Amino acid sequence: MARRSDTSCAGPGCAGLLLVLFVLPTVGYLLAVPLALPDLLAEQSPPQQLRGFGQYLIVYAIPTVVALLLAVFASRRRSGARWLVPARAVSLLALVAAALWWTEGQVGDHPAWNVRATAESMAAGLVALAFVVAVRRWDASRGGPRVAVGTHRPAPGEIWLAMVPLREDPARQLRHYCVVLAVHPGHAEVAQITTKDKDGRADHIRIPNDGWDRASGRAHWVEFGRTPRLVDYGMFLKSRPQGRCPAPVWRQLSRQLG
Structure with missing residues (x-):
């Protein structure tokens, strides 16, 4: 009987491929929206731009929400003060802003918008990945009991x-x-x-x-x-x-x- 070749994706390798091809660019683009979206609008014919407080609010709210979700995900096994997650989200946004500033200096003059957007998205995504890994390792290095996922917060009585x-x-x-x-x-x-x-x-x-x-x-x-x-x-x-x-x-x- 002929032996069938296994063409299925191996677990860790498949997860890594999905991370690189989909998760990093998607998360990175959401974090880079305040830079990438105006750039895209400027490429339209005729050029367009954001207008009104509501549009700017949405554009800047998107990376803020994503940063908060990433901070919650990175901190989910560690209890702490209420300011911990917002402080980590602010730190992530600052790191992303620095990465986007550097990336813009490298590819900002490239004529193709998709090249600029891809570079910005990957830069922001890599910063987000490094942030999550660093926070989880930092929390683990502090030792002590961890709070289990889905833990029930103690209550009086x-x-x-x-x-x-x-x-x-x-x-x-x-x-x-x-x-x-x-x-x-x-x-x-x-x-x-x-x-x-x-x-x-x-x-x-x-x-x-x-x-x-x-x-x-x-x-x-x-x-x-x-x-x-x-x-x-x-x-x-x-x-x-x-x-x-x-x-x-x-x-x-x-x-x-x-």
């Missing part, structure tokens, strides 16, 4: 597994379950849960296992009336909560928060 800072040395953390008391940009306030016997102490109360610990069978205590510990969102070790804090305990914890 939930029990999570996290790296909780020590009271005597906040720079050190230990793996503990904790009750989320309040949430803020970049971090949450928590009360640590422990299996150490805290009966008879005013700063801890018993927390039943109902709804969050169905396997261990061990008794637990949670901090009560103490200053909450601060845990960055990147220090939560799972993408979902362990469960809800039992209602009677949560009522007591809520009262102490005022």
Whole structure:
């Protein structure tokens, strides 16, 4: 039986080809629209130009939205302050502007618009690719837990597994379950849960296992009336909560928060 030759595109090679032929030029063109579109309009017969605030707004909004989406994509595995993504988007736009300025100096006098547009699109696309790779490597080099894609942001009343800072040395953390008391940009306030016997102490109360610990069978205590510990969102070790804090305990914890 004749052996059929495999003409299908290999996975990594095909992905790389698609990236070069379609993704980079498309993303690059969207980032270069404020330069490429007026250039295209000027090539028409008769020459045309952008008119009115609305047209300029659309032309400059396109690369802004694309830069924000790329910044979100590059930062999606790292939690951080709310300003992180906009700041990275602004940095990307500045890098693209510099690349387009340099490219314009190289091919700006070429008579064919499509050559100029292709060069500008590829330059902007390569900058975007380098930006995404650099941001992801930078985030990875910082170490620490990553936030999983599709993660559920901690909410008050939930029990999570996290790296909780020590009271005597906040720079050190230990793996503990904790009750989320309040949430803020970049971090949450928590009360640590422990299996150490805290009966008879005013700063801890018993927390039943109902709804969050169905396997261990061990008794637990949670901090009560103490200053909450601060845990960055990147220090939560799972993408979902362990469960809800039992209602009677949560009522007591809520009262102490005022």
